[in-house]
Amino acid sequence: MITRHFAIAVTSPGMILRRERDLETPLGLQADETSKQGGLVSDEIIIHLIEDWLNLHGQDGFVFDGFPRTLTQAQRLEEILTKRETTLDLVLWLEVSEETVHDRIAGRLQCRRCGFTTSLTSAGFAARSVCPYCDGPLIRRNDDDASVLQTRLTEFKNKTEPLLSYYEKNDALHRIDGNRDRDAVFADIAALIENHSK
Numbered sequence: 136m137i138t139r140h141f142a143i144a145v146t147s148p149g150m151i152l153r154r155e156r157d158l159e160t161p162l163g164l165q166a167d168e169t170s171k172q173g174g175l176v177s178d179e180i181i182i183h184l185i186e187d188w189l190n191l192h193g194q195d196g197f198v199f200d201g202f203p204r205t206l207t208q209a210q211r212l213e214e215i216l217t218k219r220e221t222t223l224d225l226v227l228w229l230e231v232s233e234e235t236v237h238d239r240i241a242g243r244l245q246c247r248r249c250g251f252t253t254s255l256t257s258a259g260f261a262a263r264s265v266c267p268y269c270d271g272p273l274i275r276r277n278d279d280d281a282s283v284l285q286t287r288l289t290e291f292k293n294k295t296e297p298l299l300s301y302y303e304k305n306d307a308l309h310r311i312d313g314n315r316d317r318d319a320v321f322a323d324i325a326a327l328i329e330n331h332s333k
């Protein structure tokens with residue numbers, strides 16, 4: 136939604152890794168073993184992917200989705216941004232309850248080609264699982280499994296939640312209630328981006 140609305144380049148390591156897996160590269164296959172069990176992929180791999188992506192697409196602003204997810208990644212990101220003489224404008228922390236996480240994961244469908252995300256209950260996608268943007272196949276993710284979810288939540292608690300205190304003193308941090316519907320959440324994010332670019 137951010138790319139479509141603001142024409143800012145967006146990437147997510149999860150998307151890159153799923154593409155690598157579909158291409159059956161050694162990196163994609165190795166990372167998929169970790170991801171499908173609910174674990175986080177090593178910091179070195181993730182930072183390497185992000186640096187490569189920034190070099191190719193990061194000239195006119197960028198958004199990361201699902202990065203950084205560990206303190207090491209956050210520290211390395213700071214170093215990378217300093218090297219590029221750029222700053223972190225916004226850090227968006229989407230707060231969701233475990234109940235919301237369970238519900239979203241149980242019904243999530245994702246476009247294999249462009250990453251568009253929707254749910255089985257939205258707009259009849261269950262009947263015709265085709266992406267409205269690129270005609271790619273809408274599929275269930277192999278890590279969206281209730282049995283894997285507990286590991287993913289534990290990884291989040293141990294490795295990602297500490298980032299909240301890391302960014303707490305940074306004015307860029309904004310906490311957003313992610314339990315609401317997509318349009319309400321996007322309206323908050325859009326307002327922050329608009330205010331920031333004024």
Ligand code: AMP
Binds near residue numbers: 169
């Ligand atoms: P996502 O699409 O953001 O839910 O990510 C899917 C999976 O990719 C995660 O469960 C991890 O295994 C891996 N992954 C994505 N982003 C990161 C990251 N920043 N650090 C480590 N692993 C990641």
